[in-house]
Amino acid sequence: MGSTSSGRPADARDRDDDGRARNARPRDGLGRPLPYGADGVARQPEGVVRTPDRTVAEAQSLLDAGKPFHAHEVFEDAWKSGPEEERALWRGLAQLAVGLTHSARGNTTGGARLLRRGAGAVETWSMETGQRTPYEMDLTRLIDWARELAGAVERGDGPIDARRRGPRLRG
Known part of the structure; x- marks a missing residue:
C-alpha cells in the first residue's frame, strides 16, 4: 500500500466516530480543500440544531466575513x-450561499446556475x-440580489x- 505526500496511506479515508466518510482536510474561506497540515479556516460543525433566528444570524456573520461556503453549511443544518x-x-438559502461560493471561486456557469436555482426555490416557497419576511428576512430583496448577481457573473463583470x-x- 502506497502513501500520499502527507504520510497518510493512499487508500485511507477520513471517517467520523460513526464510520461515515468525512473530509478532514483544512479548507480556505471559500471552502476549497487545502493540503493536510495547512492552516485553514475552522469548519462549521455538522448537524447542529439551531433556532431559525440563530441560523440567520450565524449565516449572516459568515457571509459578512466572506465565507459563503460556511454559511451554506449552517443553512444545510436548518434544512436537514x-x-x-x-x-x-433553507435548501434554497443554502443554494444561494453555494452559488456565491462558486461565483467567488470563478466558476461562472455553476455560480450563476446555483444563484438562479436558489432564487427560484426561495421564490416558490414564498409564493406557496x-x-x-420569515424570521425578518426580506425574501423579495434576497431573490433580486441573487438574480442580479447571477447576471453579473454571466456577463463576466470581474472577480466576485x-x-x-x-x-x-435581514433589512
Whole structure:
C-alpha cells in the first residue's frame, strides 16, 4: 500500500466516530480543500440544531466575513433538521450561499446556475406559503440580489468578492 505526500496511506479515508466518510482536510474561506497540515479556516460543525433566528444570524456573520461556503453549511443544518414545511426555504438559502461560493471561486456557469436555482426555490416557497419576511428576512430583496448577481457573473463583470457581494438576509 502506497502513501500520499502527507504520510497518510493512499487508500485511507477520513471517517467520523460513526464510520461515515468525512473530509478532514483544512479548507480556505471559500471552502476549497487545502493540503493536510495547512492552516485553514475552522469548519462549521455538522448537524447542529439551531433556532431559525440563530441560523440567520450565524449565516449572516459568515457571509459578512466572506465565507459563503460556511454559511451554506449552517443553512444545510436548518434544512436537514428544521420542520418539513420550511425545508425548501433553507435548501434554497443554502443554494444561494453555494452559488456565491462558486461565483467567488470563478466558476461562472455553476455560480450563476446555483444563484438562479436558489432564487427560484426561495421564490416558490414564498409564493406557496405566502411568507415574504420569515424570521425578518426580506425574501423579495434576497431573490433580486441573487438574480442580479447571477447576471453579473454571466456577463463576466470581474472577480466576485464574496465579502463585498454577499447578501443582507435581514433589512
